[in-house]
Amino acid sequence: MPLENTLQADLIRVANLLxxxxxxxxxxxxxxxxxxxxxxxxxxxxxxxxxxxxxxKAMRTILSKERPxxxxxxxxxxxxxxxxxxxxxxxxxxxxxxxxxxxPTWGVLISVADETGPLFGIIDQPYIGERFxxxxxxxxxxxxxxxxxxxxxxxSSLAEATVxxxxxxxxxxxxxxxxxxVAQRAKLTRYGMDCYGYALLAAGxxxxxxxAGLNAYDIQAxxxxxxxxxxxxxDWHGGPAHHGGRAxxxxxxxxxxxxxxxxxxxxxx
Amino acid sequence: MPLENTLQADLIRVANLLxxxxxxxxxxxxxxxxxxxxxxxxxxxxxxxxxxxxxxKAMRTILSKERPxxxxxxxxxxxxxxxxxxxxxxxxxxxxxxxxxxxPTWGVLISVADETGPLFGIIDQPYIGERFxxxxxxxxxxxxxxxxxxxxxxxSSLAEATVxxxxxxxxxxxxxxxxxxVAQRAKLTRYGMDCYGYALLAAGxxxxxxxAGLNAYDIQAxxxxxxxxxxxxxDWHGGPAHHGGRAxxxxxxxxxxxxxxxxxxxxxx
Numbered sequence: 305m306p307l308e309n310t311l312q313a314d315l316i317r318v319a320n321l322l323x324x325x326x327x328x329x330x331x332x333x334x335x336x337x338x339x340x341x342x343x344x345x346x347x348x349x350x351x352x353x354x355x356x357x358x359x360x361k362a363m364r365t366i367l368s369k370e371r372p373x374x375x376x377x378x379x380x381x382x383x384x385x386x387x388x389x390x391x392x393x394x395x396x397x398x399x400x401x402x403x404x405x406x407x408p409t410w411g412v413l414i415s416v417a418d419e420t421g422p423l424f425g426i427i428d429q430p431y432i433g434e435r436f437x438x439x440x441x442x443x444x445x446x447x448x449x450x451x452x453x454x455x456x457x458x459x460s461s462l463a464e465a466t467v468x469x470x471x472x473x474x475x476x477x478x479x480x481x482x483x484x485x486v487a488q489r490a491k492l493t494r495y496g497m498d499c500y501g502y503a504l505l506a507a508g509x510x511x512x513x514x515x516a517g518l519n520a521y522d523i524q525a526x527x528x529x530x531x532x533x534x535x536x537x538x539d540w541h542g543g544p545a546h547h548g549g550r551a552x553x554x555x556x557x558x559x560x561x562x563x564x565x566x567x568x569x570x571x572x573x
Numbered sequence: 574m575p576l577e578n579t580l581q582a583d584l585i586r587v588a589n590l591l592x593x594x595x596x597x598x599x600x601x602x603x604x605x606x607x608x609x610x611x612x613x614x615x616x617x618x619x620x621x622x623x624x625x626x627x628x629x630k631a632m633r634t635i636l637s638k639e640r641p642x643x644x645x646x647x648x649x650x651x652x653x654x655x656x657x658x659x660x661x662x663x664x665x666x667x668x669x670x671x672x673x674x675x676x677p678t679w680g681v682l683i684s685v686a687d688e689t690g691p692l693f694g695i696i697d698q699p700y701i702g703e704r705f706x707x708x709x710x711x712x713x714x715x716x717x718x719x720x721x722x723x724x725x726x727x728x729s730s731l732a733e734a735t736v737x738x739x740x741x742x743x744x745x746x747x748x749x750x751x752x753x754x755v756a757q758r759a760k761l762t763r764y765g766m767d768c769y770g771y772a773l774l775a776a777g778x779x780x781x782x783x784x785a786g787l788n789a790y791d792i793q794a795x796x797x798x799x800x801x802x803x804x805x806x807x808d809w810h811g812g813p814a815h816h817g818g819r820a821x822x823x824x825x826x827x828x829x830x831x832x833x834x835x836x837x838x839x840x841x842x
Contacts, residue, residue, distance in 0.1 A: 331718065335776065335777075335778060401761060401763065402763070404735070404761075405735050405737075405761065405763050405773065405778055405779055406773045406776060406778025406779065407763065407766060407769075407773065407778075408677065408701065431701075431717065431718070432677065432700075432701050432717065433717055448700065448701065448702055448717070449600065449700070466673070466674050468674075471764075472741045472764065492670060492673075492674065494670065494671070494674050494676065494764075494765050495740075495741065495763075495764035495765040496763050496764040496765030496766060497676060497765060500676075504674065504675045504676065507604065507675060508604075509604060509674055509675025509676075510674055510675065
């Protein structure tokens, strides 16, 4: 059911408030030597930083005050149930490996979802001071060069396309093979952008972002931002991507279909 | 021979002036849809943009006025001889593939060299508004979070190191194999940073940047910035890197030696 205008405005206000409080917490430890990178150890190399925890705590404090009846799903502190039917999905530092390498490719991911999926999302890059926003009628970026609307590339063919993923290994061996089947037909493949790649897709700079092994909190904010900008995000079979796993984010339906056909052909081979 | 203080100050002043005039020229076409990417065609995919040319022209105009007796080597408009013994080396947009993908990883590279190599260099990232400077007694970064000194990581072992290169292919097949022999012994390998990777090395964020197939104008500014910050840049055999080709940029002598031994072992195999 569509949300009332006053509720929509409140969600947008609170989402921006969350991004605001996360900025100083993440920046306090970015590019410092004192950074402590824990290793969760469960899924290989997955550093967690003091900043990650501090930023999520700061955001949860805001939510407990401003939206006490909403549920929360956070990367660091897990799930908290609610009664409103709305869930805030938080990844305080998406791209921790980029973060510990000093690259401004990590981001704070904030979204709010109902039972159908994400309604509104923010990809915030605190070091650049750049905030990509989408959903509930909004779609824009505020950054060092001012404010600009977000609009994905309207028409593209794979032969002329730029494709992003964060690591050349992508995921499993099968997923890696499928990704590279797409990439080798593209004009340009680039790596290493973390969640900033989804922001670039929303901003009309690249045609495809293809990833695997994602968690729900990695992809919900990108989905909201990209779809508000005219793009499409599904799993590799065209189903919903907001539960995590494999994501195929595309600038338009044409290149989404072209990439998905190649992914499926490779997976089925 | 050491340069006089007044000459040093003048070189630093002019280098910053060059970076200042390049900023609006490069930003005018960054993330626009009207961007025209020519293909030089000689070495595969190598787009040249209107911005690239406009920025180099703006810098050459400054040099003709401020330093008329110095020589110039520029990526777009080639070599111009001089009589002072000093040469300005300019790459108006290093990382054009990053530029056309919207990633803030490209940079304006400016350096001034005498017959021994680069004396002073700037890596400027106009979109972030971040300038990394090194040489003639200077070593700092001015960016969105203010000014900070540059200092490479003082002690590192490959097993704990972060290694960067822009493309997983690196260069020739032999060069690719040698790079990955180093990378597979490192803790973390990241791609896609273009010249920004050298800036991160100078800023103490990563341990190694290893690349191949470089031109002189790709590497001279990074050499000046990294060496001023305490790092070391050579070719893969320990010789000078400022003529281009293969570069091994390291945070300290210890990890430089460790990486070079592996590169050589792989090249000799």
